[in-house]
Amino acid sequence: MSSSADAAPMHLRATGQHQVAPEVMRPIMEVENVDVYYGDFRAVSEVNLDFGLNEITALIGPSGCGKSTILRSLNRMNDLIEGARVEGEIRFHGENIYGKDVDPIEVRRRIGMVFQKPNPFPKSIYDNIAYGPRVTGMKVQSMDDLVEDSLTRAALWDEVKDKLKQSALGLSGGQQQRLCIARAISVRPDVILMDEPCASLDPIATMRIEDLMQELREHYTIVIVTHNMQQAARVADRTAFFTAQPSEGNGDRTGLLVEYGTTAQIFEDPQDKRTEDYISGRFG
Amino acid sequence: MISLQDSLAGAPTMPLKTGETPRERRPAPMIFLVVLWLSLLIAILSLLTLIVNIVLEGGSRFGLPLFTEYPASSPDRAGARPAILGSIWVIGVTAVLTIPVGVAAAVHLEEFADKKHWFNRVIELNVQNLAAVPSIIYGLLALAFLALIGVRDKNIVIGGALALSLLILPVIIIATREAIRAVPSEIRDGSLALGATRWQTTWRQVLPASVPGIATGSIIALSRALGEAAPLLLLGALVFVSFDPNGLLSGFTTLPIQIFNWTGRPQEGFHELAAAASIILLGLLLLMNGLAIYIRNRYQKRW
Ligand SMILES: Nc1ncnc2c1ncn2[C@@H]1O[C@H](COP(=O)(O)OP(=O)(O)O)[C@@H](O)[C@H]1O
Numbered sequence: 283m284s285s286s287a288d289a290a291p292m293h294l295r296a297t298g299q300h301q302v303a304p305e306v307m308r309p310i311m312e313v314e315n316v317d318v319y320y321g322d323f324r325a326v327s328e329v330n331l332d333f334g335l336n337e338i339t340a341l342i343g344p345s346g347c348g349k350s351t352i353l354r355s356l357n358r359m360n361d362l363i364e365g366a367r368v369e370g371e372i373r374f375h376g377e378n379i380y381g382k383d384v385d386p387i388e389v390r391r392r393i394g395m396v397f398q399k400p401n402p403f404p405k406s407i408y409d410n411i412a413y414g415p416r417v418t419g420m421k422v423q424s425m426d427d428l429v430e431d432s433l434t435r436a437a438l439w440d441e442v443k444d445k446l447k448q449s450a451l452g453l454s455g456g457q458q459q460r461l462c463i464a465r466a467i468s469v470r471p472d473v474i475l476m477d478e479p480c481a482s483l484d485p486i487a488t489m490r491i492e493d494l495m496q497e498l499r500e501h502y503t504i505v506i507v508t509h510n511m512q513q514a515a516r517v518a519d520r521t522a523f524f525t526a527q528p529s530e531g532n533g534d535r536t537g538l539l540v541e542y543g544t545t546a547q548i549f550e551d552p553q554d555k556r557t558e559d560y561i562s563g564r565f566g
Numbered sequence: 567m568i569s570l571q572d573s574l575a576g577a578p579t580m581p582l583k584t585g586e587t588p589r590e591r592r593p594a595p596m597i598f599l600v601v602l603w604l605s606l607l608i609a610i611l612s613l614l615t616l617i618v619n620i621v622l623e624g625g626s627r628f629g630l631p632l633f634t635e636y637p638a639s640s641p642d643r644a645g646a647r648p649a650i651l652g653s654i655w656v657i658g659v660t661a662v663l664t665i666p667v668g669v670a671a672a673v674h675l676e677e678f679a680d681k682k683h684w685f686n687r688v689i690e691l692n693v694q695n696l697a698a699v700p701s702i703i704y705g706l707l708a709l710a711f712l713a714l715i716g717v718r719d720k721n722i723v724i725g726g727a728l729a730l731s732l733l734i735l736p737v738i739i740i741a742t743r744e745a746i747r748a749v750p751s752e753i754r755d756g757s758l759a760l761g762a763t764r765w766q767t768t769w770r771q772v773l774p775a776s777v778p779g780i781a782t783g784s785i786i787a788l789s790r791a792l793g794e795a796a797p798l799l800l801l802g803a804l805v806f807v808s809f810d811p812n813g814l815l816s817g818f819t820t821l822p823i824q825i826f827n828w829t830g831r832p833q834e835g836f837h838e839l840a841a842a843a844s845i846i847l848l849g850l851l852l853l854m855n856g857l858a859i860y861i862r863n864r865y866q867k868r869w
Pocket residue numbers: 320325344345346347348349350351352363537
């Protein structure tokens with residue numbers, strides 16, 4: 283593909299320094315031949331995808347292509363949806379999280395999640411953070427320190443340190459989302475999954491979250507779903523492009539992974555026509 | 567004729583219409599509004615008539631002796647003390663019996679039961695229907711139950727509370743389910759995603775968030791029980807109690823039964839006493855409903 287280097291408009295070029303993803307990935311999670319069903323409906327099929335340690339991986343693609351579905355199956359949140367079923371293997375540190383003697387509760391503690399709409403608990407800021415360590419029975423030397431540490435890592439401490447006892451619902455949307463990130467961090471996960479975390483935020487709040495993700499990357503592995511391609515280009519080391527196609531037989535649209543590579547490669551040298559069309563805005 | 571192009575471009579080709587009757591003030595909407603107002607008026611007027619009536623009739627008898635005296639053969643020495651205490655006892659025990667059971671049943675149905683299973687669907691349907699069963703039927707049920715376990719004297723506090731509990735249990739279940747359903751699923755997801763169990767999520771997030779709704783529903787249900795006489799009469803409620811109820815097995819009477827009894831007496835003085843006791847009953851009901859409204863407003867939904 284000779285022209286593919288020009289596929290992405292200039293502003294979508296992955297130019298940030300962080301995009302120099304190491305060629306050799308050290309996978310922390312491996313998705314192998316995964317199909318996800320809702321009842322009889324196959325939402326995504328045959329996904330193969332590895333997530334590198336301390337990398338940010340973006341899942342992009344048109345809506346309905348199964349990005350959230352894949353994300354939720356990475357920490358077994360899909361178990362909570364009636365009729366949802368995962369086939370294939372998803373390994374975390376080499377172990378199948380859908381294995382017989384794996385406790386989904388433990389999986390969810392090790393693989394945290396941040397949702398599209400900020401969802402702080404109707405409690406104080408302090409209790410929002412302390413909740414996870416308390417319910418998971420974490421041995422904590424000083425809860426105050428843990429709260430401060432989590433909020434600091436989520437770049438929220440300075441804004442809330444004087445009102446820890448106030449309701450979290452009084453915070454702005456962007457602050458609430460950072461609180462949710464701090465809350466996810468509080469139980470010391472290895473991986474943080476984010477499902478369109480900036481979808482309801484203004485550009486400035488979005489920027490703060492994106493900066494935060496770069497800092498978090500030092501200690502955590504992040505998988506982010508976004509339908510904002512510029513965001514993927516700005517923050518992600520690697521990008522996976524999904525699409526939905528009518529499956530043979532019935533007319534159901536099934537999601538599939540089209541292409542996966544470093545963000546630079548996906549945006550500047552897409553190998554698949556569908557990727558190229560999507561990132562250049564020619565998607566129909 | 568404006569072209570589609572023009573109208574889409576927002577071109578000021580058509581001024582605002584003026585000079586016509588605003589649509590909100592044309593006959594049909596106006597008639598509708600008037601009907602609504604009339605209905606409201608009828609409701610308020612009947613309530614006011616009732617209140618004015620009993621205050622006029624019972625006002626003269628409303629005083630300290632009404633609260634401190636026992637029933638007597640002369641209206642001038644009679645009071646409703648045992649009935650007031652009896653009502654408090656029975657409603658208190660009813661609350662203790664129903665609220666935990668009702669909340670637990672609702673939590674099970676909403677958070678844990680497999681809603682597709684036929685068994686849960688049958689329960690679901692039944693709870694809805696039970697709320698509409700006439701109260702006297704519950705009296706029969708309590709009567710049968712007490713007979714079955716060999717209780718001879720059935721007019722006891724625990725027996726009355728049992729009948730009233732059966733009566734309001736479905737109401738409390740339904741109110742609690744509503745309250746639980748109003749808790750956004752994002753809260754549950756947030757908790758579960760941190761590694762909390764379903765039980766922890768229910769206990770620490772869902773229930774605390776539903777407390778206002780549960781409290782409001784329970785108070786309304788209890789105020790319904792407070793006004794009931796039929797199921798208690800069926801249990802053989804005493805109409806002439808000259809002692810204070812003092813325990814679960816104590817005999818008792820309640821305000822509605824006392825009112826019922828006084829109303830049936832020939833002397834005018836007893837009719838006045840009945841009206842005076844009605845003032846107490848109405849006052850209690852208004853108090854409970856006021857409390858429910860207060861709780862509801864105080865803990866307005868925060869999401
Ligand atoms: N809880 C669910 N039950 C049934 N079908 C679902 C559910 N969630 C998502 N789907 C279906 O799965 C497909 C993928 O959805 P989703 O993962 O939400 O896509 P995306 O996040 O990429 O927009 C869609 O066809 C959607 O309708």
